[in-house]
Amino acid sequence: MNLFFNTDAATLSPIALFIQADWVVKFVMLGLLAASIWVWAIIVGFGRRIGRLRRTSEKFESDFWKADDIDAFHRLHKDSALPIARVFGAGVSEWRRSTAGKTIDRAGTRERLATAMGAAIASEIDRLADRLNVLATVGAVAPFVGLFGTVWGIMRAFTGIAQAQSSSLAVVAPGIAEALFATALGLFAAIPAVIAYNRFGHGINRVEARLNRFADGFHTTLSRQLEGQG
Template identity: 70%
Template sequence: MSIALPSVSLATGAATISPVALFLQADIVVKIVMLGLLLASIWTWAIIISFGVKLSRTRKGCDQFEKDFWRTEDIDRFFEGKSKSDLPAAKVMAAGVTEWRRSTAARAIDRDGTRDRLATAMSSASASEIDQLSDRLNILATVGSVAPFVGLFGTVWGIMRAFTSIAAEQNSSLAVVAPGIAEALFATAIGLFAAIPAVIAYNRFSHGINRLEAKLARFADGFYAMLSRELEAQK
């Protein structure tokens, strides 16, 4: 009977090694680390979902906008109907049309100056839209780079606690060391759980932003060429 007791105790101890039990048994410092990483993970997934939906809608909206734009025969009428759109392509078009109207309002038109101002206005509008769209990506980059080190801090603290338990009880058995090591490894796991999706999402979204920026640049170049030809026809 006395031989069976240790095995029952070990089985009971193994059964209590669950995420909730590890958190409840952890040191206050490790608990703070775990909670911080868990909140960072929730925040990361919220950004991933919302930004993914926004980027997809923006890309599809710009595609449709450009198709409609190149099919139209009256740019002024199209501009009046789309001037209030929040799409990046619409903002680039608005910047070009606005600068065109300002530069061609005078009797003597400076063609070279008008071309330079058109290029600058549309390029600035494109850069501004890309900056606004990618504003929250820095959060993903921060979580992806910092979360593993925060989890590592929890790991180091848990191992220190394990060694402290050994010194306090003068016993290096697995029953004494296991809780501290388990909570340390759990903190590392939470850190990786927060960091890995953030890094993957950041890379994918950065690629999507770069593609959209290139698309806006091509649209601006095409519109600039159209306005340049119209400028040459001005007397």
């Protein structure tokens, strides 16, 4: 009994299940494993990116509200890749274009400023969220890919029963275990992807809210300055 237990445990180990699996199920397992590695790489990289972005944005905004000269501040940060810096740059560029003439259309200038910064915000959020579609795709598709491997493995188990003309555990167990292992790999890839997608989506919403607040504040500052124009 003890010997049977040890052999069974070895046969049902993940490595043994992969080795003895049909080539179709092997392909499914490798695909799900690659998807899982890709998901975790995105989770680690994007998590660090969001944290760094939050810290640098807070510093940029704090420095901006302390600055006395907007033009000097823009020259200092015009090459920055920060989303908030690009929104700021879009506002400054539109301000300069709208106030360059002798006559200034105040209402039109305010509208163009809001449009320019709003477009910059949308562009930055799209760029930031670009890789999240991978998480959404893996989270939605991986369970079904694992289910395909499960169905195929169960079909193999029934084929083994028919060939051996026996329904004993020794005949059924490898195919069933192989099928369930494919399901487990699908869930292993999908669950972190779904959790990370929701979490990072919330983080992106917070970044967008910060950018909108900054744009509103900057728009208010420029509107006051516009009132002082002759």
